[in-house]
Amino acid sequence: MYGDKVRIAWKHFPLDFHAKAPLAHLASAAANEQGKFWPFHDRIFGAQTRMDKETYLLYAKDLGLDVKRFEDALNTARGKAAIDADVAEAKSLGVTGTPAFFVNGKFLSGAKPFAEFATAINAELTRLKIPIPAAAQQAAAGGAPAAGG
Amino acid sequence: MRQSGPGMGWPQLATLAGLAVVLFFSVQNWNETRKMQTMLGERFGAFDTRLTQIATKVDQGARPAPAQRGPDPNRVYQVRTDNAPSEGPKTAPIVIAEFSDFQ
Numbered sequence: 001m002y003g004d005k006v007r008i009a010w011k012h013f014p015l016d017f018h019a020k021a022p023l024a025h026l027a028s029a030a031a032n033e034q035g036k037f038w039p040f041h042d043r044i045f046g047a048q049t050r051m052d053k054e055t056y057l058l059y060a061k062d063l064g065l066d067v068k069r070f071e072d073a074l075n076t077a078r079g080k081a082a083i084d085a086d087v088a089e090a091k092s093l094g095v096t097g098t099p100a101f102f103v104n105g106k107f108l109s110g111a112k113p114f115a116e117f118a119t120a121i122n123a124e125l126t127r128l129k130i131p132i133p134a135a136a137q138q139a140a141a142g143g144a145p146a147a148g149g
Numbered sequence: 150m151r152q153s154g155p156g157m158g159w160p161q162l163a164t165l166a167g168l169a170v171v172l173f174f175s176v177q178n179w180n181e182t183r184k185m186q187t188m189l190g191e192r193f194g195a196f197d198t199r200l201t202q203i204a205t206k207v208d209q210g211a212r213p214a215p216a217q218r219g220p221d222p223n224r225v226y227q228v229r230t231d232n233a234p235s236e237g238p239k240t241a242p243i244v245i246a247e248f249s250d251f252q
Contacts, residue, residue, distance in 0.1 A: 007237030
């Protein structure tokens with residue numbers, strides 16, 4: 001809907017009480033090394049009952065990754081520094097739960113309906129004097145500020 | 150003077166006895182006060198400790214509250230996204246940073 005106007009950036013924020021989250025984040029970071037973060041991300045979310053190393057190695061193989069390199073990254077926790085940095089940043093921003101979104105730095109909390117994102121995105125586009133796609137105007141919740149004008 | 154002779158007269162004895170009684174009672178009174186003060190001091194000390202404990206608990210209870218509110222929705226925060234796994238063009242005018250976990 002927004003075409004090339006939007007980029008989504010993933011920030012790791014494994015919650016303390018999710019025991020299997022750290023390994024999942026390390027695995028996704030290992031996949032990211034080989035440019036396959038999002039497909040790997042989708043696999044993890046697709047099967048949240050299986051969150052172990054064997055499963056991740058299978059995903060890696062399935063997605064055509066260099067499995068040896070992937071496993072090495074996993075075993076040596078190569079992505080840990082980046083993950084820890086994200087967690088530290090989340091905490092310094094005051095984020096306490098997931099998911100938490102920042103639309104050009106503006107905070108949106110929790111799993112919000114798409115209309116709320118559209119509203120936030122449209123407000124930013126308006127501020128930046130970038131035309132809002134017609135479909136996006138309709139998607140936004142009722143009171144989008146002078147959307148498109 | 151005649152009255153300050155070796156034998157004391159009846160009025161002097163009565164005065165002395167009276168003084169002794171007054172002295173006895175004031176010493177006892179003073180002792181009671183001391184005891185009371187000590188006891189009160191202990192009680193207040195205990196109260197202080199309890200109050201400190203309660204204040205600590207209240208503080209601990211209160212601290213997560215502002216954290217739960219999370220970031221201020223009216224502020225614009227700097228979020229580093231340069232090295233984050235991203236979907237969408239690097240030049241996109243809108244960047245959505247998603248803090249998320251896998252579980």
